[in-house]
Amino acid sequence: MIDDGDREDLSVRLERALLDADRPAAAAALEQARARDGALVVDRVLVPALERIGTDWERGLLALSQVYMAGRICEDLADALTPGTGRRRAVRAGLAIATLEDHHLLGKRIVSATLRAAGWPLQDLGQGMTARALAARVSEGGIRVLLVSTLMLRAALQVKDLVGLLQAAPAPVRVLVGGAPFRIDRDLWREVGADAMGATAGDALDLVEAWAEELG
Amino acid sequence: MSAALTPAARVAAALGHREGDRVPFFLPANMHGARLLGVPLTAYLGSAELVVQGQLRLRELLGHDAVSGFLCAAAEAEPFGGEVVVHEDGPPNTGEPPLRSAADIERLRPPDPTTSPTLRRSLEATAALRAAVGAEVPVLAGGIGPFSLPAIQVGLDRWFELLHQHRPLAERLLRVNEAFCASWANALLAAGASAVALAEPLASPLLVPADRYRELGLPALRRTVAAVRGPVAVSTASAPCLPIAADLAGAGVACVGVSAADDLSQSKRILRGRAAVMGNLNGLEMRHWTPDDAEQAVRAALAAGGPGGGFVLSEHHGEVPFQVPLEVLQAVAEAVRRWGTYPLRWADAG
Numbered sequence: 001m002i003d004d005g006d007r008e009d010l011s012v013r014l015e016r017a018l019l020d021a022d023r024p025a026a027a028a029a030l031e032q033a034r035a036r037d038g039a040l041v042v043d044r045v046l047v048p049a050l051e052r053i054g055t056d057w058e059r060g061l062l063a064l065s066q067v068y069m070a071g072r073i074c075e076d077l078a079d080a081l082t083p084g085t086g087r088r089r090a091v092r093a094g095l096a097i098a099t100l101e102d103h104h105l106l107g108k109r110i111v112s113a114t115l116r117a118a119g120w121p122l123q124d125l126g127q128g129m130t131a132r133a134l135a136a137r138v139s140e141g142g143i144r145v146l147l148v149s150t151l152m153l154r155a156a157l158q159v160k161d162l163v164g165l166l167q168a169a170p171a172p173v174r175v176l177v178g179g180a181p182f183r184i185d186r187d188l189w190r191e192v193g194a195d196a197m198g199a200t201a202g203d204a205l206d207l208v209e210a211w212a213e214e215l216g
Numbered sequence: 217m218s219a220a221l222t223p224a225a226r227v228a229a230a231l232g233h234r235e236g237d238r239v240p241f242f243l244p245a246n247m248h249g250a251r252l253l254g255v256p257l258t259a260y261l262g263s264a265e266l267v268v269q270g271q272l273r274l275r276e277l278l279g280h281d282a283v284s285g286f287l288c289a290a291a292e293a294e295p296f297g298g299e300v301v302v303h304e305d306g307p308p309n310t311g312e313p314p315l316r317s318a319a320d321i322e323r324l325r326p327p328d329p330t331t332s333p334t335l336r337r338s339l340e341a342t343a344a345l346r347a348a349v350g351a352e353v354p355v356l357a358g359g360i361g362p363f364s365l366p367a368i369q370v371g372l373d374r375w376f377e378l379l380h381q382h383r384p385l386a387e388r389l390l391r392v393n394e395a396f397c398a399s400w401a402n403a404l405l406a407a408g409a410s411a412v413a414l415a416e417p418l419a420s421p422l423l424v425p426a427d428r429y430r431e432l433g434l435p436a437l438r439r440t441v442a443a444v445r446g447p448v449a450v451s452t453a454s455a456p457c458l459p460i461a462a463d464l465a466g467a468g469v470a471c472v473g474v475s476a477a478d479d480l481s482q483s484k485r486i487l488r489g490r491a492a493v494m495g496n497l498n499g500l501e502m503r504h505w506t507p508d509d510a511e512q513a514v515r516a517a518l519a520a521g522g523p524g525g526g527f528v529l530s531e532h533h534g535e536v537p538f539q540v541p542l543e544v545l546q547a548v549a550e551a552v553r554r555w556g557t558y559p560l561r562w563a564d565a566g
């Protein structure tokens with residue numbers, strides 16, 4: 001077993017490599033962690049690194065291009081890690097993400113990469129979707145936790161229609177929203193009737209974890 | 217009290233770091249003209265003539281210090297093969313990014329801006345506005361900066377990958393964009409614009425690390441500004457600006473637009489004597505403002521930015537959301553008239 005101090009060191013080394021977009025160095029740090037303690041590598045090394053990166057972005061210490069590169073690299077590396085890393089998480093309630101209205105996918109890509117790297121099975125329902133089309137996909141797919149990313153205000157306001165339409169879904173659906181309009185107007189998520197809003201992909205990790213536990 | 221200046225003289229005083237008769241202000245309500253004229257938004261933005269009428273009506277209503285022929289940022293995707301997707305309840309957006317491969321970038325040449333119907337319409341509106349207001353009122357024009365244009369050419373994800381991992385290709389695209397951006401700005405100036413405001417949000421450390429921007433983006437901005445035959449303002453379009461504000465001023469721009477997240481007094485201190493400061497009301501929050509909120513926000517901005525000149529009060533993104541009620545814009549205008557007259561003794565007093 002490795003002790004907590006070693007794990008922290010490896011997690012910090014991984015974080016540095018990710019911020020430099022240095023894939024080989026990131027792979028080496030993760031490999032070392034996996035060799036020493038396979039089952040905990042995702043939870044104790046990879047996820048904390050990504051969470052620190054998200055938080056530092058929110059605090060203005062990092063740029064989004066670094067967050068994006070880190071997420072992408074981790075997503076690839078986590079795929080390679082899977083055998084032996086133990087915990088593939090399960091949400092009995094289906095988990096999905098979509099971009100409402102527009103074709104600017106970066107928010108969705110960052111959040112998806114982070115959740116997938118952390119082992120969450122996440123369905124991608126697409127982009128450029130209308131509230132109606134998205135509500136239909138959610139109901140058909142038995143989705144219980146829906147992540148919605150938006151960039152434009154008009155798209156963010158359509159979450160209200162989406163939430164209304166989801167009232168008719170076979171089972172209750174929790175809606176987590178995010179994206180620039182929600183970050184700049186901090187009350188907007190309440191106004192549109194979402195269940196929560198996340199300012200970073202790290203927030204998505206925390207909320208999904210909590211909700212999955214509650215929903216069983 | 218000194219005689220009232222014309223809007224052009226008031227703005228010139230601010231850009232010259234002097235106190236004119238009052239703090240100049242401009243609310244970039246690019247879509248509200250549709251509301252004033254009672255026409256659907258897509259019809260409005262689809263007609264240079266309606267935009268001109270709308271801009272003139274808006275100036276009558278607010279008494280702000282400029283008019284603008286800007287239609288939408290998405291228009292700049294058109295000369296590169298992208299499409300503009302219009303909506304009735306908000307600004308046009310771009311469709312899928314038109315440049316999909318490295319080869320697309322390698323063979324790219326700066327396109328002629330006038331091949332785009334939407335950009336042509338913006339030129340037409342600019343010329344007609346100049347004819348309507350004469351020399352007394354500044355006619356503003358807008359464009360996307362060379363370092364931000366890739367967001368709609370290749371997509372922001374791909375642009376980040378180029379910046380971090382394929383630098384020669386990123387530099388190639390920047391060279392094309394500088395040339396395009398300068399030719400578009402010069403076309404706007406030739407049509408009668410007084411100044412061109414470039415939206416360069418990717419210069420913000422929120423989006424790209426400052427050292428990388430300084431290495432790649434800033435030289436591109438400097439070369440663009442040098443090739444433009446008129447005054448240029450640059451703004452980070454509501455993303456934080458302060459850490460790179462001095463660098464932007466060093467690129468030769470007349471005015472730097474800062475965001476609501478930036479401290480205005482500090483922005484003034486950093487830029488004093490080098491570039492005027494423009495900003496920094498939060499347009500997304502305006503949807504909920506009461507007249508009292510508007511007055512408080514304006515007073516705070518005037519107190520921090522106004523003293524000594526070198527300040528233009530504006531919204532921080534460069535576009536007020538369509539959903540913001542006209543009454544809020546009127547309350548902002550009213551507050552500037554009430555509190556913005558120089559000298560700002562009330563602000564000096566504390």
Ligand code: B12
Pocket residue numbers: 057064067104106107108110111147148149150151152153154176177178179180181183184197198199200201203204287288289290306307308309310311360364365367368372415417418452453454455456499500533535537
């Ligand atoms: C860069 C930028 C531009 C660039 C590139 C935009 C692009 N991507 O295509 C340019 C200059 C081209 C541009 C143009 C326009 N823009 Co712009 N732009 C921005 C800016 C500065 C950053 C947006 C961005 O892409 N960020 C990258 C994404 C990934 O960040 P993000 O959405 O915040 O996502 C992060 C988190 O929020 C979170 N997240 C995202 N989704 C989700 C989902 C969940 C579930 C969770 C938990 C978290 C989460 O994770 C991400 C990483 O941490 C913002 C203002 C700002 N300060 O953020 C305005 C902004 C998005 N733009 C805006 C507008 C209006 C426009 C234009 C329509 C302007 C115009 N009149 O033409 C055009 C549209 C052009 C187009 N795309 O078609 C508005 C949108 C709101 C509104 N008023 O409607 C904003 C918010 C500015 C503002 N203050 O009003 N823009």
